[in-house]
Amino acid sequence: MNWERYKIPVAVIVLALLPVFFFEEGVSYVSRIFTIFLLYATLALALDVAFGQTDQLLLFTGGIAGIGTYTAVEMASVLGVSLWGTILVGGLAAGIVGAVVCWVAARRQLNVIVISILTISLQLAMIQTFNALRDITGGNTGMEVPALTAEAITSTMGWEPLTFLYYLFLLLLTALMVVHHYLTNSKYGLAFDMIRQDEVSAASTGVAVVRYKAFAGFVATFFMGLVGPLYVQIGGYATPGMFQFATIDVLVLIILVVGGMRTIYGPIVGAALIVYVNEALQAAQEFRTMVFGAMLIVLFLYFRNGIVRYARDLAVDRFDLGDRLPG
Amino acid sequence: MAVGARLLIGLLVDGISSGLILAMLGLGITLVFGLGGVLNLAIGIFSLLGIVLVMEATGLVGNVFVGVLVALVAVGLVSLAVDRSLLSLVYRSEGQERTLIGIFGTLGLAFFLEGALILRYPDVYSIPAEIELLRVAGIVIRGSSLVSIALGLVVFGLLYVFFDRTYMGQATRTVMQDEVGATLCGIDTRQLRTFVFVLSAVVAALAGMLYSFTGEVGVASSFQLTINAVIVSVVGGVTSITGTVVAGLILGIITTYADAFVGAYFAAIALFSVAIVVLLVRPGEIGA
Amino acid sequence: MLTANGVTKTFGGLTAVDDVTFEIGEQEIVGLIGPNGAGKTTLFNTITGVHPPNAGSITFNDAELTGMEPHQIARLGVARTFQTARTFNESSVLENVVVGAVFGNESSPSLDAAEDRAHDCLEFVGLDGRGEEEAGSLTIADRKLLELAKGIAAEPDLILVDEIGAGLTGAEIATITDTLERARAERGISVFWIEHVMEAIMSSTDRIIVLNQGRKIADGSPAEVRDDPQVAEAYLGGVEV
Numbered sequence: 001m002n003w004e005r006y007k008i009p010v011a012v013i014v015l016a017l018l019p020v021f022f023f024e025e026g027v028s029y030v031s032r033i034f035t036i037f038l039l040y041a042t043l044a045l046a047l048d049v050a051f052g053q054t055d056q057l058l059l060f061t062g063g064i065a066g067i068g069t070y071t072a073v074e075m076a077s078v079l080g081v082s083l084w085g086t087i088l089v090g091g092l093a094a095g096i097v098g099a100v101v102c103w104v105a106a107r108r109q110l111n112v113i114v115i116s117i118l119t120i121s122l123q124l125a126m127i128q129t130f131n132a133l134r135d136i137t138g139g140n141t142g143m144e145v146p147a148l149t150a151e152a153i154t155s156t157m158g159w160e161p162l163t164f165l166y167y168l169f170l171l172l173l174t175a176l177m178v179v180h181h182y183l184t185n186s187k188y189g190l191a192f193d194m195i196r197q198d199e200v201s202a203a204s205t206g207v208a209v210v211r212y213k214a215f216a217g218f219v220a221t222f223f224m225g226l227v228g229p230l231y232v233q234i235g236g237y238a239t240p241g242m243f244q245f246a247t248i249d250v251l252v253l254i255i256l257v258v259g260g261m262r263t264i265y266g267p268i269v270g271a272a273l274i275v276y277v278n279e280a281l282q283a284a285q286e287f288r289t290m291v292f293g294a295m296l297i298v299l300f301l302y303f304r305n306g307i308v309r310y311a312r313d314l315a316v317d318r319f320d321l322g323d324r325l326p327g
Numbered sequence: 328m329a330v331g332a333r334l335l336i337g338l339l340v341d342g343i344s345s346g347l348i349l350a351m352l353g354l355g356i357t358l359v360f361g362l363g364g365v366l367n368l369a370i371g372i373f374s375l376l377g378i379v380l381v382m383e384a385t386g387l388v389g390n391v392f393v394g395v396l397v398a399l400v401a402v403g404l405v406s407l408a409v410d411r412s413l414l415s416l417v418y419r420s421e422g423q424e425r426t427l428i429g430i431f432g433t434l435g436l437a438f439f440l441e442g443a444l445i446l447r448y449p450d451v452y453s454i455p456a457e458i459e460l461l462r463v464a465g466i467v468i469r470g471s472s473l474v475s476i477a478l479g480l481v482v483f484g485l486l487y488v489f490f491d492r493t494y495m496g497q498a499t500r501t502v503m504q505d506e507v508g509a510t511l512c513g514i515d516t517r518q519l520r521t522f523v524f525v526l527s528a529v530v531a532a533l534a535g536m537l538y539s540f541t542g543e544v545g546v547a548s549s550f551q552l553t554i555n556a557v558i559v560s561v562v563g564g565v566t567s568i569t570g571t572v573v574a575g576l577i578l579g580i581i582t583t584y585a586d587a588f589v590g591a592y593f594a595a596i597a598l599f600s601v602a603i604v605v606l607l608v609r610p611g612e613i614g615a
Numbered sequence: 616m617l618t619a620n621g622v623t624k625t626f627g628g629l630t631a632v633d634d635v636t637f638e639i640g641e642q643e644i645v646g647l648i649g650p651n652g653a654g655k656t657t658l659f660n661t662i663t664g665v666h667p668p669n670a671g672s673i674t675f676n677d678a679e680l681t682g683m684e685p686h687q688i689a690r691l692g693v694a695r696t697f698q699t700a701r702t703f704n705e706s707s708v709l710e711n712v713v714v715g716a717v718f719g720n721e722s723s724p725s726l727d728a729a730e731d732r733a734h735d736c737l738e739f740v741g742l743d744g745r746g747e748e749e750a751g752s753l754t755i756a757d758r759k760l761l762e763l764a765k766g767i768a769a770e771p772d773l774i775l776v777d778e779i780g781a782g783l784t785g786a787e788i789a790t791i792t793d794t795l796e797r798a799r800a801e802r803g804i805s806v807f808w809i810e811h812v813m814e815a816i817m818s819s820t821d822r823i824i825v826l827n828q829g830r831k832i833a834d835g836s837p838a839e840v841r842d843d844p845q846v847a848e849a850y851l852g853g854v855e856v
Contacts, residue, residue, distance in 0.1 A: 057427075110610055112426055113366060117557055118606045124554060125599035132592035187717055187726065194703050194714050201701035204663060206689035206718035206769060246550065250438070253431075286446050293438030300431040301416055 007264060008177050015170055015268075019163050031162035035234060037275040038169040042227050043248070044255040044267035045176050049183065050220035052261030053192040054213050056102055057112050060119040061224055062248035063126030066240065068094040068225025069232055073145055074136050083146045087229050094225020095218045102217025106210040123245050130240035142239030145232045165233050172230065176223050177264055183219070184262075192216060251278075254292060257299050260306025269307055333466045338583055344472035344541060346579020347479030351534035352552060353559030353571040354486070355527030361503040361566040363520045365417055365429035369409070369437040370531050371553030372444070375546050376402050377532025378539045379448050395536065399529050406528030409436065410521045418520070437553065444546045451545035454536060471540045478537060482530065483572065490568065499523055503566055531556075558602040564609075616641050616805060617662070617693075617773055622671035624654075624661050631657040632668065633829035639773065642799050644806045646816040646837075649826035650850055655809045656698070658826065659775050663695055664688045676772065690721055694766030695775040700758040702765070704751030711750050712736050712764045719769020729768075736768040739801075740794050756787040760794065767798060773805045774798065780812035788812055792819050817841065825849065 015038070023031050043061055050056045058064075072090030076083045101122065105115050130137045137143060147161075154164045183189050191212045194202040203209050232238040241247070251274060259270020281288045303310070352370060359367045380401050385394030413436060417429050461468045490496035502509040502516055510516060535552070538544055555578075563574030578598065585594035617639040624632040632654045639645050647655050660666040662673055664685040673680040680688055689695075694715070703711050712733035716724060724732065737743045740760040745753075750761060759779050766774050776795065780788045792815050798804045810816045816823060816837070823840045825833035827849035833840050840846055 104607060108607060108610070110606070112423060113430070114606055114610045116430060117366075117561060118603060120554070121558065121599040121602045121606070125596050125603070128592045128595045128599070132590075132596070187723075190710070190714060190717060190726075193706060193710075197703045197705055198701050200665075201697070201703065202714070203685040204665075204689055204695050204697075205714050205765060206686050206720070207714070208684075208686045250434075287442065289442030289445070290439050291442075293435045293440070293442055296435030296438065297413065297432050298435075300428050300435070 008174070008181060011177065011265065011268060012170070012174050015173070016167070019166055023160075023163055023166075025160065028160075028162055031160065031166060032234060033275060033279055035162060035166045035169055037271050038166065038173055039227060039231055039234075040251060040255055040275060041268045041271035042169065042173045042176055043224060043252045044259065044271060045173070045180060045264070046220045046223040046227070047252055047256055048220075048261055048267060049180065049216050049223075050098075050102070052256065053184075053189070053196060054216040055112065055196045056105065056213060056217060057116045058098070058101075058119045058217070058220065059116050059245065059249055059253075060123035060126065061252050062243035062245055063123040064094045064098060064221045064224040065228035065231060065248065066126060066130055066243035067097055067228070069145075069228030069238055069243075070130065070137055071225075072229045073143075073238070076146060083148050083229060087148075087226060090229055091222045091225040094228070095222030098221025098224075099214050099218035103210060103214035106213040120245065123249070127240050127244055130243070137238070137240060140239065140241075142237050144237050145229070147236065148229070148233055162234075165230065169230055172223070172226060179219065179223075180264055188212065188215070250292065250296070254295055254299065256306075257304060258295075258306055260308035260310075263306070263308045266306050266308040273307070334587075335584075336466050337468055338587055339580065340468050340476070341472045341541070342580030342583035343576065344475040344479070344537075344579070345583050346576035347476060347483070348534045348537050348575075349555055349559045349579045350572045350575025351479070351482065351530050351537075352556035353563060353575045354568065355531045356556045356560035357563065357565055357568060357571045358499065358503075358523045358527050359520075360560070362499065362516070362523050363414070363418060363429075364425055365414065365433065366426075366557070367524070367527065368430060368433040368553050368557075369440065370527065370556050371549035371551065372437050372440045373402055373406060373528040373531040374535025374538065374552050375444060375544065375549045376405065376440070377535040378452055378454070378544060379444065379546075380532075381454065381536055382452060398536075399532055402532040403525050403529050406525045407521070409528075410524045414520070414524065418517070437550065441546055441549055448546055451543040452539060453543045454539045469541070475537045475540055478533075482533060486530075495519070495522060500568070555598070558598060561602055562605045617673070617675050617807070619658075619662070619673045620671055622658070622661055622668045622673060624657055624666055624668045630829050632661060632826075634671070635826070635829075635831045636671075637824055637831060637834060639805055639807055641772075642803050642805055643822065644795065644799055644808065644820045646820035646823040647807060647809045647826065648811070648813075648816060648823060648840075652828070653826040653849075654829040655826055656777060657829075659695065659777055659807075659809065662688075662775065663693060686718070689719060689769065689771075692720060692770075692772040693775065694719065694769050694771040694773070696759070696762045696766060696777055696779060698778045698781065700755060700762050702750045702753075702758045702761050704749070706750055707746060708737065708742060708748050708750050708753070708761055709733055709746030711761055712768045715765035715768035719766075719771065732768055732770075733764075736764040739767060739797070740764045741790065756783050756790070759783070759791060763791070763794060763798075767802065767804065770802075771804060773807060776806055776808045776810075778809050778811060780810055780815055788815050791815075795819065 018034055022034065047058065047061055050058050068090035071093040072083060072086040075086040075089050079086070101119065105118065110118065131139055148168065150164065154161070191202070191207050194205070194207060195209055195212055199209050232242070255270035255274045256267060258273060259268065260266030277291070278288070281291060352374065355370045356367060359365055377398055380398035381394050384397040385391050388394055388397065413432055417425060417432050420428055461470050461473065490500060498509065498514045498519055501512070502514060502519060506516060535544065559575045559578055560571055562578060563571035578601065582594050582598055585597050620636050622632055622635045623630065635658060647658070649655055657666060661668040662680065664680065664683050667681055675691060675693060678691060703714070709730070713729045716729035716732040717726070734743065734746065737746060740763055742757060742760055742764060750758065753761060779791055783791065795806050795808070796819055799806060808816065808820065820837060822835065823837055824831060825840060825846050832845050832849060833843045
């Protein structure tokens with residue numbers, strides 16, 4: 001049986017059923033964790049398009065999500081429309097920033113270290129800019145965000161706000177999974193793979209390296225930008241601190257590496273694990289930073305291929321399944 | 328002298344003091360990257376370690392100078408341990424792999440140590456230098472800045488002698504220029520890397536102490552220090568020792584003025600923008 | 616087909632390629648030899664856009680190559696192999712060739728059509744049946760054949776081959792030489808070939824260009840080049856043979 005075709009539908013169905021089994025009425029704590037899980041899975045899968053597929057270590061996921069958020073919210077307020085209408089604009093703004101950065105980096109043939117320092121500097125500059133533009137962002141103290149609601153749906157389905165938000169996130173994640181899958185199995189995926197392995201050889205074979213890298217950057221940051229406005233729905237407000245490197249990027253990186261790069265299930269499995277660990281550490285909050293720090297070290301030294309690929313290899317060896325497993 | 332000029336000069340002194348501290352941090356990044364291709368993102372934590380250890384040691388021993396010495400030795404030992412464990416593992420890989428493992432390994436270390444330190448030292452600290460404000464020809468100069476400058480100059484004087492006159496120092500410069508050639512001359516790069524790593528950690532600890540003379544520092548600002556160090560190193564050209572020092576001074580002065588006249592946010596934005604521009608226009612050795 | 620006129624490339628104070636002029640015609644196999652450091656690979660790099668020349672022009676089928684990006688030049692019909700056989704080692708043998716078929720020229724074949732062409736090219740170089748193997752697991756000789764297959768899959772007019780004989784046994788070199796000759800005869804592809812293995816160059820080329828210290832010092836048939844005293848001097852430094 002060819003699993004490949006079914007991996008996305010299976011994932012969507014399983015994820016769609018989670019609220020049915022786990023969400024309890026009035027217990028927002030649980031719903032919140034699951035929603036955050038989807039949020040991080042989406043961010044990690046988006047980062048995969050840039051880092052996993054084309055080796056562009058972008059360390060400004062938080063800032064990009066912030067750009068998406070503030071652009072969408074500001075436009076909604078300026079144009080006097082509901083946030084629904086401007087989310088895509090936010091995504092576009094974020095995507096353009098990502099595309100430009102990746103294009104310039106590819107053109108100047110910047111290597112991994114330079115791109116990482118460059119994007120981290122951009123990340124920090126973005127946060128400071130968010131802080132400085134108090135009129136738009138409310139600065140340090142933050143601002144309230146218009147709610148994304150759909151009365152018609154929530155009342156018919158009898159959903160709580162968080163449940164609705166969960167399914168909204170699931171919708172976004174599904175869209176990203178479809179895009180990711182399409183890209184991987186198309187000429188884009190072929191180009192990405194060769195660019196990642198050997199840029200010079202790829203270019204000499206006729207692959208327009210700069211354009212493909214910029215495109216990968218665009219896709220990644222576009223989706224990160226879309227996540228932003230949804231992310232801030234959880235609390236109903238947004239502060240620049242919510243988009244910081246230590247808050248977002250570190251977790252997203254760990255998730256992507258733990259789960260496995262260049263796989264669709266990887267970010268989902270990784271997010272499940274890390275969000276669970278994060279919650280388990282609630283009791284021992286103080287040790288959280290230490291634990292994640294240690295995880296980063298161990299991960300990058302010994303488990304760089306991630307869980308999904310490790311499990312796949314194990315299954316292939318043990319059960320001789322050949323190429324038929326999804327991932 | 329006009330009020331404006333007095334203010335400018337006072338700020339200049341602060342700027343130079345801040346610049347020397349930045350240069351010390353940047354130097355740590357430059358040395359370790361130049362010798363082993365590892366971007367040490369844990370350098371800020373060594374600064375903080377220096378600060379808290381000085382406090383503890385001084386409390387124990389009662390004497391600030393002895394306290395400083397003890398703290399520096401302790402930081403040296405910790406960094407030695409890190410070199411023997413984490414870095415040994417990092418150095419096992421080559422090229423792009425080593426770069427990535429180096430970045431994330433040291434980042435993980437930074438988080439790990441930060442998490443550990445903040446458990447015991449959750450506040451912000453400053454070393455009470457109890458130095459008065461000085462008034463020279465009507466200019467208000469912060470005594471702490473002057474002390475920092477004095478100590479900073481001593482440190483750099485020593486470093487200069489080290490790099491110019493000692494075997495280790497010259498060997499370091501040689502390896503940074505041409506590793507293969509240096510090995511052929513019989514230089515043991517691994518030992519040198521260990522030495523340089525420890526040196527960079529100790530200098531970073533010193534920088535941290537000087538930093539806390541002039542202001543309050545908390546464990547949470549360790550990452551900020553690391554970023555500043557990286558930016559200074561990048562602007563200075565990453566493998567150039569003199570470049571890093573000059574970059575540190577310039578950036579220190581620019582940010583002090585920017586901070587005073589344009590506000591903290593824009594000063595920070597300016598700093599990051601300089602880094603971004605330099606990276607785009609002249610990635611230098613780090614882009615090789 | 617390919618015309619180079621007064622091509623010069625300097626790196627800082629060093630002139631790697633010095634005012635080189637030559638032509639390569641249809642279905643020709645032209646060798647490029649010269650002592651180490653003569654500028655041969657640099658010349659290739661100027662043609663493929665990796666190191667645009669400081670002076671001179673290079674035209675290919677009436678298109679000016681200087682100033683173009685490497686991938687654009689590749690798509691025009693100029694393929695190349697590298698001294699170190701830069702195959703995509705994490706991918707399968709088949710995928711390596713598919714890349715050439717998909718991106719190597721102006722037409723944009725579907726993945727299926729590209730796969731067909733790839734199979735055909737693998738057969739052409741003698742790697743058929745090995746499409747599913749990981750490229751990194753191949754011997755160096757096979758990886759060089761794979762790189763050739765990738766280049767041929769792009770259906771180029773010209774392939775630049777850079778020291779493909781290095782590290783190969785006599786039999787392996789013979790296979791490669793045969794493949795290049797068949798590429799010319801059966802696919803109409805011209806070959807511009809840097810090589811140090813003299814027997815291969817002397818026996819299979821129509822013409823040989825000789826570079827020394829960046830300058831072209833000879834351009835003629837293998838026999839002419841072999842008897843050229845300037846060539847002998849360049850290699851032997853004026854030592855009496």
